[in-house]
Amino acid sequence: MAxxxxxxxALFAASVKMFVRNRVAxxxxxxxxxxxxxIFGVLNFEGSTTISLGIVDEAGNDAxxxxxxxxxxxxxxxxxxxxxxxxxxxxxxxDRGFVLVIPSDYEPGVPPGDTGLVAYxxxxxxxQAQVGQGLLQQAVAGAMVAAFPGSIPDTPNVTGAxxxxxxVESRDLGYIDFLVPGIVGMTVMQLGLFxxxxxxxxxxxxxxxxxxxxxxxxxxxxxxxxxxxRLVLGYVQVAILIGIGIWFGLQMFGSWLVLAVIVGLALxxxxxxxxxxAGWAKNEDQAAPVANLISLPMLFLSGVFFPRxxxxxxxxxxxxxxxxxxxxxxxxxxxxxxxxxxxxxPQLLGMGIWAVITFVIAVRLFKWE
Amino acid sequence: MTLPSAASPAAASSARAPIIVVTDLRKRYGDxxxxxxVSFEVAEGEVFGILGPNGAGxxxxxxxxxxxxxxxxxxxxxxxxxxxxxxxxxxxxIGIQLQASAFFDELTLIELLDLFGRLYGRAVxxxxxxxxxxxxxxxxxxxxxxxGGQKQRFSIASALVNQPRVLFLDExxxxxxxQARRHLWALVRTLKDRGHTVVLTTHYMEEAEELCDRVAIMxxxxxxxLDTPQVLIDQLVGRGFTKARVERLxxxxxxxIDLTGHELREED
Numbered sequence: 001m002a003x004x005x006x007x008x009x010a011l012f013a014a015s016v017k018m019f020v021r022n023r024v025a026x027x028x029x030x031x032x033x034x035x036x037x038x039i040f041g042v043l044n045f046e047g048s049t050t051i052s053l054g055i056v057d058e059a060g061n062d063a064x065x066x067x068x069x070x071x072x073x074x075x076x077x078x079x080x081x082x083x084x085x086x087x088x089x090x091x092x093x094x095d096r097g098f099v100l101v102i103p104s105d106y107e108p109g110v111p112p113g114d115t116g117l118v119a120y121x122x123x124x125x126x127x128q129a130q131v132g133q134g135l136l137q138q139a140v141a142g143a144m145v146a147a148f149p150g151s152i153p154d155t156p157n158v159t160g161a162x163x164x165x166x167x168v169e170s171r172d173l174g175y176i177d178f179l180v181p182g183i184v185g186m187t188v189m190q191l192g193l194f195x196x197x198x199x200x201x202x203x204x205x206x207x208x209x210x211x212x213x214x215x216x217x218x219x220x221x222x223x224x225x226x227x228x229x230r231l232v233l234g235y236v237q238v239a240i241l242i243g244i245g246i247w248f249g250l251q252m253f254g255s256w257l258v259l260a261v262i263v264g265l266a267l268x269x270x271x272x273x274x275x276x277x278a279g280w281a282k283n284e285d286q287a288a289p290v291a292n293l294i295s296l297p298m299l300f301l302s303g304v305f306f307p308r309x310x311x312x313x314x315x316x317x318x319x320x321x322x323x324x325x326x327x328x329x330x331x332x333x334x335x336x337x338x339x340x341x342x343x344x345x346p347q348l349l350g351m352g353i354w355a356v357i358t359f360v361i362a363v364r365l366f367k368w369e
Numbered sequence: 370m371t372l373p374s375a376a377s378p379a380a381a382s383s384a385r386a387p388i389i390v391v392t393d394l395r396k397r398y399g400d401x402x403x404x405x406x407v408s409f410e411v412a413e414g415e416v417f418g419i420l421g422p423n424g425a426g427x428x429x430x431x432x433x434x435x436x437x438x439x440x441x442x443x444x445x446x447x448x449x450x451x452x453x454x455x456x457x458x459x460x461x462x463i464g465i466q467l468q469a470s471a472f473f474d475e476l477t478l479i480e481l482l483d484l485f486g487r488l489y490g491r492a493v494x495x496x497x498x499x500x501x502x503x504x505x506x507x508x509x510x511x512x513x514x515x516x517g518g519q520k521q522r523f524s525i526a527s528a529l530v531n532q533p534r535v536l537f538l539d540e541x542x543x544x545x546x547x548q549a550r551r552h553l554w555a556l557v558r559t560l561k562d563r564g565h566t567v568v569l570t571t572h573y574m575e576e577a578e579e580l581c582d583r584v585a586i587m588x589x590x591x592x593x594x595l596d597t598p599q600v601l602i603d604q605l606v607g608r609g610f611t612k613a614r615v616e617r618l619x620x621x622x623x624x625x626i627d628l629t630g631h632e633l634r635e636e637d
Contacts, residue, residue, distance in 0.1 A: 010487045014476060021475035021511070206471035211527075213437055214465035215488040216457045 004221075011222050015229035022199065029195040030237055033187040034244065040179050040305060051132050052078045054087035054099040059106035063148070067102065070143035077139055091120055093337060097132050098122070100140070100163065115144075115162045137163055180245035181331035182304035184238050185266065185324055189298060191234050192270025193277065193291045200226070200278035201287045209368065219368060227271055234267040235260075254334035258341055262334060265351045266327040272358035273323075279366030298324035323358075326350035388413040388535060388566050389434065393443035396429050396590075403429045405590035406443070413534075416557065416567045418581035420574070426590040427570040428468060428539055434568075435537055436460050448534050461489065464528030468539040470520050474513040478504060478523060481512065482530060489531040502526045502556060518549030518633070525556060536560060538569040542576060547625055552633050554579055575622070 019025055055071070057064050072079055082090070087099045103116040119136060140162045203209040212219050242250065252259075273294060281287035301315065302308075302324035308316055319325055330347035333339035341348065389411035396404040404426045411417040419427045432438040434445045436456030445452040448462050472481055479495040486493030499505045502522040507515060515523060521541055528536055538557070542550040550573075557567060557580050571577055577584050578598045585595040594601055 007487045007490070010484055014473065014480065014484050017480070018473050018475040203471075203473070206474075207467055207469040208471040208473055210437070211465075211467055211470075211472060212488070214435065214460060214467065214528075215485065216460040216490075217488040 007217065008221055008225055011225035012229050015222075015226050016233065019195070019199070019229065019233055025195050025199055029187065029191045029233075030240065033183050033190065033237075033241060036186075037179065037183045037241065037244065040175075051076055051097045051135060052080070052095065053136065054090055054096040055079060055081045056084045056087050056099060056101045057081060058084070058104045059102050060104075061106070063107050064102045066147040067106075067140075067143055070146045071139060073143070073146070074139045076135060088120060091122055094122070096122070098136055100136070117163045119163045119165050121165050133165055174249060176245060176248050176250050177336050178307070178332070179305065180242060180250045181335050182328055183245075184241055184263070185302070185328040185331055186299060186304045187237055187241060188234055188263065188266045188327065189270050189295055189324055191230065191237065192267070192272075192274035193295050194274075195233075196226075196230055196271055196274030197277040197281070197287050197291050198284060200275065201281050201284055204278070204281075204369065205283045213368070223275075227275070230271055230274075231264070231267050234271075235263065238263050250335075252335055253338035255338075255340065258334045258339070258344070259331070261341065262327070262330045262344070262348075262351075265348070265355060266323075266331075269323050269327070269351060269355045269358050272355065272362040276358065276362035276365045279362060298322050301325075303328045321350070323351065323354040326354065386413060387411060388448055389417075389568065390446045391430075391434060391443070392445070394430060394433055394440060394445060395442035396426075396433060396438070397441055402590050404433065407587070407590070407592055408443075409585055409592060409595060411535075411566060411568060413566055414561065414564055415582045416561050416569070416580050418577040418584035419568065419570045419587060420572075420577055420584050421570075421587035425587040427587055430587070431537055431539055431568070431570060435463060435465050437465070461531065462534050464525075464531060464533035464536045466521075466524045466528045466536070466538045466541060468543075470524035472512045472523075472527070475511055477509050477511055478526075479508050481523075482527060485527050485530045491531055493530045498526045498529055499523075501529065501559075503552075518545050518552065521545065521549075521553060522556065525553075525560075533565070535566045535568065538567065540570055540572065542571065542573065547622060548629070548631060548633050550576070551626070551631060 053071070055068055057068065068079070068081070071077055080087075080096075084101060087096065090096045091099045099120040101118045101120070103118070106116060117140060119133075121133060144162060200209075209219070209222075212222055242252075246252070277287050277290050277294070281290065297319075298304075301311070301319040302322050304324070308319065308325070311319070326347045330339075330344050330351065333344050333347065337343075387410035389409075391410070392408050394404055394407040395402070407426070407430050409417075419430065421427050429438065433440045434447065434452060436452045436459045440453055447459050450458045450462065452459050476484070478499060482493055482495035482498055486495075496505060496508060499508050502525055504519060504523055504526065507519060507523075512520070512523065525536075525538070525541070528538075541557075542553050545553065554576065557569070560567060567580075569580070581598060583595065583597050584601070585592045586601075587593065596604075
């Protein structure tokens with residue numbers, strides 16, 4: 001047993017060395033995601049100047065709807081309406097810049113200093129909040145003037161600001177917070193499909209794998225050492241990516257342990273996919289199109305770079321069941337929203353089902369030669 | 370030598386205890402009969418050659434004996450171990466050089482030999498093994514940097530990690546230049562002198578004549594002739610064969626070696 005363990009370690013160490021010394025594999029599995037992250041990080045898609053404004057209409061009268069209508073005219077306001085609790089939750093989660101509450105006794109004609117309008121502001125980024133407060137104040141005042149012409153003086157700023165602000169503890173999520181979990185998901189997928197499939201198929205084609213058959217050791221040792229080495233390397237890669245992400249301002253709101261569980265499950269899924277492809281294919285020419293066929297749709301439709309909300313409805317419906325979609329949702333859940341394992345139940349269930357499916361396929365398709 | 374007098378060297382070698390006994394070996398792939406009832410014995414310390422055109426079933430025969438490929442019918446016993454019963458034990462006792470000598474490209478020669486030693490549950494001295502095949506200067510290089518001849522020699526070093534009683538070499542000199550081939554011949558003779566039994570396949574008749582105590586000629590999955598090279602030649606001549614052109618005192622390869630020397634070239 002002790003000698004078997006020693007042998008296993010030797011095979012594990014050899015697997016790690018083989019991977020680290022293979023520049024092509026290293027490039028595609030580690031440097032490519034890093035480069036993509038840097039490029040997208042530099043492009044910085046959050047450069048928009050819109051303010052996400054949640055409105056809670058507690059008055060529900062003509063006056064309040066007229067006000068909302070006028071506010072909608074402002075292009076820099078991105079308005080959504082909802083209940084007080086849900087909107088405040090969105091604010092806490094960093095999905096709203098402000099939440100404006102129109103009180104139940106809101107009426108037209110009240111002087112601007114006495115509107116009772118309260119806007120809850122996120123505390124996460126004070127400098128931005130200041131600018132946002134100014135813009136919102138202007139917009140509300142302007143909207144009031146436009147909604148009830150003549151009822152109040154034309155110069156609301158002189159007589160007093162219509163909105164009082166209250167700050168709410170909340171998260172400020174930037175594009176980097178969205179991007180890094182997606183890149184982590186993509187990296188795990190690429191490691192499984194390209195890091196494993198191509199390396200293993202090459203061993204198969206050249207006959208290096210057959211050479212192992214000439215020894216009395218069961219090739220299962222080698223296979224398990226390969227799987228273990230890729231698991232460890234996957235964690236190392238994810239750690240490096242997240243480390244660099246943090247340097248770029250990435251925030252982590254959840255538990256590292258939950259993140260590790262998700263990454264581990266994701267690695268298992270895509271390692272199984274990789275070994276299924278590698279076990280089925282006779283050479284790289286067979287493996288390449290299949291690996292691309294599997295990875296490309298997920299790369300673009302699983303929400304790696306952009307939110308899936310932007311997708312057409314039917315496409316979103318189909319792609320929500322893809323393994324990488326579950327992985328990305330779970331990763332964002334834990335990193336952006338601090339979700340626990342129980343909150344991520346649906347995603348973990350989806351991943352678990354995929355892990356079983358891919359494992360069965362890998363076992364079925366695997367051929368040593 | 371106190372060997373009993375015998376009619377032929379073949380009889381002399383089979384008088385020693387056979388270390389390989391192959392009986393009526395058969396392998397079929399669908400409609401194709403790859404190996405069709407092959408039987409032979411190899412004596413300990415012998416160099417045994419299997420010759421034949423491509424597709425004759427040489428490699429399949431070898432791989433069944435080595436425990437690398439399931440045997441359909443018949444059997445093979447190596448060093449007293451039945452391959453069909455315990456292929457793992459057979460692998461423990463033999464060394465195998467595969468036709469395509471591929472290894473994990475990113476590992477160095479030392480690392481690979483060390484790893485192969487572990488696969489046999491043995492601690493090895495990589496430098497000693499490399500010295501035997503004259504690759505000590507490449508010890509810390511990765512396999513992918515080796516030339517064809519160096520790869521073949523390394524492949525033999527890797528087949529020696531378990532100090533095997535029988536060594537199987539599948540086309541060890543295919544693709545090598547004349548110098549590298551001669552170099553490998555010398556290595557095989559050294560192994561024989563050390564008491565290893567060697568079974569090899571080859572397409573080069575001069576190689577078989579040079580190295581093998583006995584050869585089996587295969588065609589269509591069967592052994593069609595089996596004896597010492599000299600006896601086979603004598604038999605042919607006995608049947609009234611004469612060469613179209615009388616053998617000269619030297620051939621072109623002798624000229625080539627004379628002009629370019631015995632010294633080994635490496636294409637790196």
